[in-house]
Amino acid sequence: MTLKRRALFIFSLxxxxxxxxCTEKSFTPIEREKSFVASLNIQEPSLDFIDEKGEVMANWLxxxxxxxxxxxxxxxxxxxxxxxxxxxxxxxxxxxKRFTKKVDIGTTNVCYSEATHQFFIANSKTNTVxxxxxxxxxxxxxxxxxxxxxxxxxxxxxxxxxxxxxxxSVLNMxxxxxxxxxxxxxxxxxxxxxxxxxxxxxxxxxxxxxPNSTVKxxxxxxxxxxxxxxxxxxxxxxxxxxxxxxxxxxxxxxxYVADFSGTVKWHLQVGANPFVVNKFKDLIVVAxxxxxxxxxxxxGKVQKAVDVGKGSFQLLVREE
Amino acid sequence: MKKIATxxxxxxxxxxxxxxxxxxxxxxxxxxxxxxxxxxxxxxxxGTKLQTKYVDGPVTDELITDIETYNDYSNLNIFAVRNxxxxxxxxxxDIDYETLIGPEERKQLLAGKSVQKIGxxxxxxxxxxxxxxxxxxxxxxxxxxxxxxxxxxxxxxASQEVVLLFVSAFVFLLVMSFFVYKGIHHIMRPLNQLQIxxxxxxxxxxxxxxxxxxxxxxxxxxxxxxxxxxxxQREDEARKAFLATVSxxxxxxxxxxxxxxxxxxxxxxxxDQQAETIQLIVREANRMERLTNELLQLxxxxxxxxxxxxxPIPLAETLREVEQILTHQAxxxxxxxxxxxxxxxxxxxxEVKLKQVxxxxxxxxxxxxxxxxxxxxxxxxxxxxxxxTVVDFGIGIPQEDLxxxxxxxxxxxxxxxxxxxxxxxxxxIVEQLLKQLQAxxxxxxxxxxxxxxxxxxxxxxx
Numbered sequence: 001m002t003l004k005r006r007a008l009f010i011f012s013l014x015x016x017x018x019x020x021x022c023t024e025k026s027f028t029p030i031e032r033e034k035s036f037v038a039s040l041n042i043q044e045p046s047l048d049f050i051d052e053k054g055e056v057m058a059n060w061l062x063x064x065x066x067x068x069x070x071x072x073x074x075x076x077x078x079x080x081x082x083x084x085x086x087x088x089x090x091x092x093x094x095x096x097k098r099f100t101k102k103v104d105i106g107t108t109n110v111c112y113s114e115a116t117h118q119f120f121i122a123n124s125k126t127n128t129v130x131x132x133x134x135x136x137x138x139x140x141x142x143x144x145x146x147x148x149x150x151x152x153x154x155x156x157x158x159x160x161x162x163x164x165x166x167x168x169s170v171l172n173m174x175x176x177x178x179x180x181x182x183x184x185x186x187x188x189x190x191x192x193x194x195x196x197x198x199x200x201x202x203x204x205x206x207x208x209x210x211p212n213s214t215v216k217x218x219x220x221x222x223x224x225x226x227x228x229x230x231x232x233x234x235x236x237x238x239x240x241x242x243x244x245x246x247x248x249x250x251x252x253x254x255x256y257v258a259d260f261s262g263t264v265k266w267h268l269q270v271g272a273n274p275f276v277v278n279k280f281k282d283l284i285v286v287a288x289x290x291x292x293x294x295x296x297x298x299x300g301k302v303q304k305a306v307d308v309g310k311g312s313f314q315l316l317v318r319e320e
Numbered sequence: 321m322k323k324i325a326t327x328x329x330x331x332x333x334x335x336x337x338x339x340x341x342x343x344x345x346x347x348x349x350x351x352x353x354x355x356x357x358x359x360x361x362x363x364x365x366x367g368t369k370l371q372t373k374y375v376d377g378p379v380t381d382e383l384i385t386d387i388e389t390y391n392d393y394s395n396l397n398i399f400a401v402r403n404x405x406x407x408x409x410x411x412x413x414d415i416d417y418e419t420l421i422g423p424e425e426r427k428q429l430l431a432g433k434s435v436q437k438i439g440x441x442x443x444x445x446x447x448x449x450x451x452x453x454x455x456x457x458x459x460x461x462x463x464x465x466x467x468x469x470x471x472x473x474x475x476x477x478a479s480q481e482v483v484l485l486f487v488s489a490f491v492f493l494l495v496m497s498f499f500v501y502k503g504i505h506h507i508m509r510p511l512n513q514l515q516i517x518x519x520x521x522x523x524x525x526x527x528x529x530x531x532x533x534x535x536x537x538x539x540x541x542x543x544x545x546x547x548x549x550x551x552x553q554r555e556d557e558a559r560k561a562f563l564a565t566v567s568x569x570x571x572x573x574x575x576x577x578x579x580x581x582x583x584x585x586x587x588x589x590x591x592d593q594q595a596e597t598i599q600l601i602v603r604e605a606n607r608m609e610r611l612t613n614e615l616l617q618l619x620x621x622x623x624x625x626x627x628x629x630x631x632p633i634p635l636a637e638t639l640r641e642v643e644q645i646l647t648h649q650a651x652x653x654x655x656x657x658x659x660x661x662x663x664x665x666x667x668x669x670x671e672v673k674l675k676q677v678x679x680x681x682x683x684x685x686x687x688x689x690x691x692x693x694x695x696x697x698x699x700x701x702x703x704x705x706x707x708x709t710v711v712d713f714g715i716g717i718p719q720e721d722l723x724x725x726x727x728x729x730x731x732x733x734x735x736x737x738x739x740x741x742x743x744x745x746x747x748x749i750v751e752q753l754l755k756q757l758q759a760x761x762x763x764x765x766x767x768x769x770x771x772x773x774x775x776x777x778x779x780x781x782x
Contacts, residue, residue: 042412067412124414147414164416189413208417209405233404251404252378253460272430272459273409289412290430291459313412 027095028058032075035320037280039287039294040069043311047077052281054296054304060095061309064088070110071316072119072134080107082124089136101136111151111158116173120158122148129160129169131176142176144169150202152191154220159200161188168202170223182223185212192238192245197260199226201245203235211251217262229262237286241279248277248286255286255297270295270302278315287312325508332500333493340489356471359449360436363396363467367434367453370398370465374455378402379463387465395469400455402463409461418442421452421464429454430461438471447471510538514545526553565729569611569744573604614745618728621752628670628756632780635665635699635706642678643697646686654691657682660698666780667706673753678710680746681773685712688771701779708775717765725763726751 030036036049036057047060047069066079072089076098080087085105089098106125113119118139121130129148130141145162148169152159158171161184168188170180190203198220206212211233217226233251240246244265247256253274256267271288278285284297289312296304370390373383379402387400401407406420407429420443425435435452450468454461513530520528528549532542580597583589589597643659650657667674685695693713700707717725721732729744754761759777 163414205410205413206405209403209419211403211405234410250409272461273404275412288459290461293459311412 026097027060027090029095030058030092032093033320034318035281036316036318037278037285037294038069038077038316038318039308039312040066040314040316041292041309041311042067042313044309045081046309047316048294048306048308050294050306050308052283054306056306058095059309060090068107068109068314069316070112070119071318072112073114073117074318074320076134077316078110078112078119080110080121082107087121087136099136101132103130108147108149108163109151111153113153113158113173115153115155118173120151120153122151122160124149124163127162129158129171129176131173140174140176142171142178144178145181150189150191152193152200154193154195159191159193161191161202163187163189168218168223180223182218184216187212188216190236190238190247192240193220194240194245194260195220199260201229201238203231203238203247205234205236213249213251215247215262227262229258229264231256232267237274237276239277239279241284246277246279246284248274250275250289253288255284257284266300268297268300268302270297275313276315278317280315280317281319285315285317287315289313324511325504328504329497329501332504333497336493336496336500340493344485344489356438356449359469360451363449363451363469364434364436364453366394366396366398367451367465367467371453371455374463376457377462379455383463396467397469398465398467400463400465402455404461407461407464420466425452426461429464430456430459432456441468444468507538510534510542514538514542517545517549521549521552526556562728565744566615569729570608573608573611576604577601577608611745614749618745618749618752621749621756628673630668630670630757632666633669633671633674634663635667635708636661636663638671638674639678639697639699639708642675642682645679646682649683650686650695653686653689655686655689656694658694658696660696662700665699665701665706668778668780669757669759673757677750677753677757677775678708680750681710681775684746685710685714685771685773688712688716689714702776704779705776706779708777710773711770713770716767716769716771717763718767719765722763722765726761 030049034051034057036051039048039050041048045062045064045066048056049058050056062079064079064081065083066081068081069077069079072078075092077090077092078087079090083105084107086100086102087107087110088100090096091098103121104123104126106123107121108124109122111120117134118131119134121132123130124147127146127148128141128143129151131139133139144160145165145167147162147164148160149163150161153173156173157179158173158176160169160171162169164186166183166186168182168184169178170182171177172179184202185204186207188202188204192201194201200218200220201215202218203215204212213231213233213235215229215231215235215238217229218224219226231247232249232254235247235249235256237248237250238245243259245258245260247258248254249256250273253269253271254267255270255274255277256264258264270286271293272291273289274286275289276287282298283303286295286297287308288295292308292310292312294306294308294312295302296306370387373386379400384400384402387398391398401420404410408419408421408423408426411423411426421429421435428435429452432454434454437448437450437452439447441448441450447470448468449471450466453465453467455463455465510530510533517528517530526549529546530542532539532546580601584594584597639659639661643657647657682695682697689695689712696711698709717732724730725732726747728748731744751761754775757777759775762774763771764774765771
């Protein structure tokens with residue numbers, strides 16, 4: 001009798017779990033034609049979608065400890081975490097998960113190439129970069145230096161900074177074959193590729209407790225160091241805009257705007273401990289990690305400050 | 321086997337040790353608490369004042385220098401830090417070096433709160449008490465003021481004095497133990513004397529006494545011991561006297577019997593006198609028999625532990641029966657018995673024992689009356705009790721002998737001894753019996769006039 005009852009209880013419990021599993025959590029959908037800048041916040045993982053007026057369109061609150069996100073095409077967002085053993089792809093228009101893919105723990109960064117419709121996962125545990133197609137099928141993998149993290153893709157090349165190493169790896173996007181290795185300083189972070197001048201700029205934190213305060217310029221093809229641009233402490237957020245390079249220095253809370261020749265056009269103190277900068281239509285957006293605020297800058301002035309979740313760490317931009 | 325004194329001494333010694341250790345630990349703890357609290361509040365006070373030197377924007381070289389200058393004149397260690405690497409600014413990134421403050425502390429500092437830390441600090445490689453105050457400008461942690469002070473242990477502070485402390489604690493312990501030892505011995509001395517006295521007593525020295533020098537428990541014990549010793553000594557003497565008396569009492573008739581029978585055996589006594597001599601022997605043998613009977617009776621009564629059962633008895637009837645038994649004996653001496661008794665009296669008693677009491681008393685009255693006199697026996701009710709009196713008119717008892725007449729073998733006239741036929745046990749037996757019957761006896765007497773014996777005994781309960 002009791003055995004029967006217990007069996008019934010367990011069955012009901014399983015039923016509930018199964019039913020609960022069925023109703024996959026879905027988030028507020030983002031209309032296909034809307035432009036947005038999304039802030040990925042990592043202290044309490046969430047995504048805040050904000051339109052050009054500075055209005056919050058949606059807030060996706062996650063239970064998983066995501067540490068990064070990347071847009072895959074125009075309608076998908078891929079979420080990953082350094083301590084997570086899977087990546088999740090969400091549909092923006094439905095707000096629902098499209099697929100989950102098992103990966104090794106240690107994902108540091110994911111880069112998407114629009115040209116080849118591939119995304120690349122850098123892993124700090126296995127020290128590899130692996131390429132996938134948009135459906136999450138693994139294509140190729142390559143062993144790199146210690147702690148690959150910062151990545152940038154242009155044409156058929158993928159540039160990968162080995163964060164705890166002294167080299168930058170240039171890979172062929174097709175088979176991920178290492179084509180070049182450039183000597184760089186340790187703790188480098190942040191890449192901007194300027195095709196117009198055939199240059200690649202990288203920033204960095206600096207080694208040990210000694211902070212770095214320069215952005216280094218390299219020849220995109222040969223890897224030759226062309227020069228050094230003095231910047232405030234720890235420039236790590238680099239972004240190429242139409243005719244300028246945006247740099248944020250999180251040690252001095254400064255946004256520097258330089259032309260392609262490396263001349264600083266103007267600068268502005270903005271945010272608290274900002275790690276990233278991005279261009280959203282005619283606005284420059286800076287995310288303050290410590291003050292949980294996005295700053296919308298136009299004509300060298302802060303137009304609007306928008307509160308976001310704690311620990312704003314990445315900015316995703318979709319322009320329609 | 322440890323002596324009590326040693327045990328008490330050990331106990332006190334242990335308590336002393338515990339107290340000293342406890343005091344040491346408590347002092348250390350209190351010192352550290354007060355010391356830490358005081359240092360922390362000083363540090364916060366100094367830090368808060370220095371904080372006012374910072375206005376806004378990045379931390380300037382001037383401010384760093386100012387704080388360094390202050391540090392040169394302060395007994396606290398103070399420095400300002402503006403390197404964001406040290407302030408965990410790069411926390412989301414994997415950092416491979418030890419920062420001065422951790423991510424959680426950074427959060428607290430960003431909120432404008434100071435951070436207080438006590439414990440080991442790897443950067444300085446020692447135990448510290450430290451206070452970190454933020455220099456914040458619009459949510460930006462521009463720098464910190466770091467104040468620390470080595471958390472010196474009491475032993476570290478007073479490394480010289482600690483030896484002195486331990487030595488003085490040790491000496492104190494020694495001195496205290498010595499005095500406690502002496503004190504306990506002083507207190508225990510009468511007890512030791514008492515113990516020796518008890519040993520003497522057990523060896524038969526009943527005259528042993530102890531000196532009572534205090535009125536405390538030991539003093540009371542000592543005087544109780546003295547009383548006990550006195551009682552034992554008295555009892556011992558009484559026993560010896562009793563034995564002497566018994567042997568003396570028995571020896572007299574035995575020597576008579578022996579002497580006369582030997583005389584007959586050896587033909588020293590003429591035939592015609594032999595019958596008389598044999599009568600003497602018989603009389604002495606009877607006396608011996610009576611003596612031993614009475615001794616036996618007394619011994620038996622003393623051994624009778626349990627209470628005897630009492631039952632209602634008509635007093636008048638008992639007295640008349642006794643009168644009948646003794647009438648012949650009285651008549652031989654020309655004495656008349658006069659009985660006046662309340663017929664309604666019924667007493668709670670044992671008939672055999674009650675008769676024995678009356679026989680003994682009335683026999684005594686007959687024996688010590690002058691010839692041709694009367695022995696008056698009366699029984700009335702008085703205050704709810706039966707009140708029986710036996711009055712004779714005879715030689716009486718001297719006042720000084722009255723309290724002793726119930727003692728065994730006590731005779732008023734020592735010389736008179738056996739001529740009047742008494743064994744000296746009669747009244748002892750009476751006293752024992754009356755005790756069993758829950759009755760009381762009072763003897764009044766006047767020399768050459770007569771004696772009055774009054775007995776009060778319980779009536780049957782209605």
